[in-house]
Structures are given as C-alpha cells and as structure tokens.
Amino acid sequence: MPVIAIDGPTASGKGTIATRLAAELGWHVLDSGALYRLTALACLRRGIGAADVAAAAAAARGLDVRFGARIYLEGEDVTDAIRDEAVGDLASRVAALQPVRDALLARQRAFREPAGLVADGRDMGTVVFPDADLKVFLVASARARAERRYKQLIEKGFSANLDTLLRDLEARDARDAQRASAPLVAAPDALKLDSSDLTIDQTVAQVLAWWRARSA
Template identity: 50%
Template sequence: MTVPVLTIDGPSGAGKGTVSRAVAKKLGWNYLDSGSIYRSLAVAALKQQADLEDEAAIVNIARAMVLEFDCGDELIVKLDGEDISAQLGLEGTGNAASVVAALPEVRSVLLQKQKDFKQLPGLVADGRDMGTVVFPDAENKVFLTASAAERAKRRYKQLIEKGNDANLAQITHEIEERDRRDMERKAAPLAMASDALYIDSSDMTLESVIDEVLNLIQ
C-alpha cells in the first residue's frame, strides 16, 4: 500500500514546524522535522567539540546518533535518550546545523534516516529539500515562505518572550546570511519543487495557512 506524503519546504523561520505539526495532528499522520535532525547532529557535534567542517568526523557522529521524535503540542527531540529540545532553538545550534548540512557525505547518511519516517497512515515532512530531494515523488508539496524582515520579527518575539536578549538587526542579518548559504550550497540547496504550492505567510494568520495546506490534501 502506498504511504501518502506531504512535504512542506521553505526557509528558516517561515513557520514550517508549527504548520506541519498542526497538519500532522489533524490528519493523524507521522511527522518528520528534518531541520531537527540537522540541529540534533549540530548539538551532538558541539557536545563532542568536533570541527564542524571535518566531514569524516561529522559523518561518524551522524551514523552513531539515535534520535526519537515525540510530536505533541511542542516537539520533543531526544538524542541518545536525552531531551535536547531546549538546545535546538539556540542561534548557535542553528548556525552550526547550517554548516554541517552543507557537507554532502553527511547529507547522504542522514537521508536514509529521514526516508525511514515514511510509514502508514502517512507522513508530513518539513524541511528545505523534502519535496526536491528526500521525497521527490510526494503527491502533495508546499513551499512556505515569508519575507526575511517578517521572519526576523517572529524570531525576535520568540526570543524576547522566552526571556532571552535579542537584537532585531542582528537576527535579520543572520537570517539573510543563512538563506544565502542554504540557496548557494552545492548539496541540495533550498529550492522550490516545480510541482509545489507556493504560500507566502508574511500577511497570513497561522490558521489560514493550515487551512490552505489541508485544502491541498483534501
């Protein structure tokens, strides 16, 4: 029996995670947050004080790590049995993840880990290259984006609400730099699949984005 797959791709901070988790919950499907896979690898590499550009070392860490996803209201990610959810959202983790994700050998090791999430009754896969590289045959694809300024404002608000110090100009600059890196990298750059539905969420409510995605499925 064919396992239905919905891919939701787009740049960092576009709301892919929130939308994907809500859609997966409503459909009763499995959920894959590919960004968390790369961020988990970044956490593991930083813990071991590995050189982020040493491909062989990062590949070994990637092969050895055991990941578990618990998709409730908030995503809980466990690395080798330890809850690392709080570390995933840190700017340092995100920047390190962007560096290790550009290593081709690392991507091929993590590719199979991602494909293994495709199980009945269905899968909602969220990332940068779900519809172009990981699940190119997915029946339903979405490319979700928002302006860099809007994404920076959302990130700033999140950090302030959690009691962290934040600088809006610096966050905007980091988001633009990360976009550029993700689009220019040789291995699976951030790109919209030719058969994806394009959604710009800059001026949309979360509920209207979720409804638009559910309409695509139904």
C-alpha cells in the same frame, strides 16, 4: 503512504504548519531540521567543526535520538537546546555537507509510515520525498521571519537581538540557496505559499484545501 512535503527557508513556519497539518490529518510528522540541529549539537559538544567533514558525518550516523512530545539526545532532553542560535548556525553549515546529508537520508525516509507523513525541511520535495503527493514551498519575508524567531526566543527565555537575527537569517538564506548539495529551491511541481501576512490558522487552512482538492 501519502506524503505532504513542506519546504522553505529558515523560520518560515514550516515546523508549526507541519505539526498542525499532521494533527489535523492524523499523520506522522518529520521535522528534518531537528535532525540537522541534533547533529550540530552533537558536533558542538564534541568540538567538531563544519570543516571536519568525516567527523560531522560520523556524528550524524551515530545520533542516539528519540522523538516524541520532547526530543532527546543520548537520553537528555534537548528540545530547547537545539533551538539555540549557535546550534542553528552550525546546523546550516553541516547541512551543506553531502556526507552528512547522506547519513541522514535513510533516517528521514523511515518516517514514512501509515497513515501518512507531513515532512518539513529544505529538500523534502526535491530529494528526500521527490514522489510526495503534495509539495508546498512556504516563504515569508526576511523581516517577518526574523520577528517570528525573535518572539519565539524571547518566549523561551533566550536573549535575542532582532537586527542580529535578521542578518543571520539573510546569511543562512544565501548559504542554503547557494550550497552545491541539495540547495534550497522549490520543486518544479511545488505550490508556493507566502505566509508573511497570514496567520497560522490561515496557512494551515490553505494547505489543507490544496490537499483535499488533490486527494479528491
């Protein structure tokens, strides 16, 4: 089945773009970041820190999750809870652990079903789907990403500080790029797209144009 892999740093708009693309194409969508956030939420609730590698990996393997219009963990709607900044910070830390990544790899690949899949994350084109038909590396300036995340959090009723978000994003960028396991890096055959000054519609249109040219 065809796969469009969209990788990029935190808050670059990967999830929004992937969801829109999947809707346009009639394909499935994989928000791989949600799996790591779910693992982080499960760890937080069980008092598991990133230093406890075995326990974190066990939490990842045993995730009782259900995806749909909303995301459920052990029967509870956690769609909004996994977007909390504390969950995101721990998700970035546990995502650096190879046993956790190994535990989630097969679950991610299982999303590849007819008629196709749009997968977003940090290693979709390099590790999870290295044979993806189209690979996009979506970037945006740290300031633009912090402003987007700030707006999202405020709209959902969370308190947020723009300067704090900017510092956190820059720290996560460094952590994701420098980790030994599946670091955030563009695949050699990925097309880079800077969305700092693009609307969602413009970004989606560009990726669709690339896909149509590729599939033609």
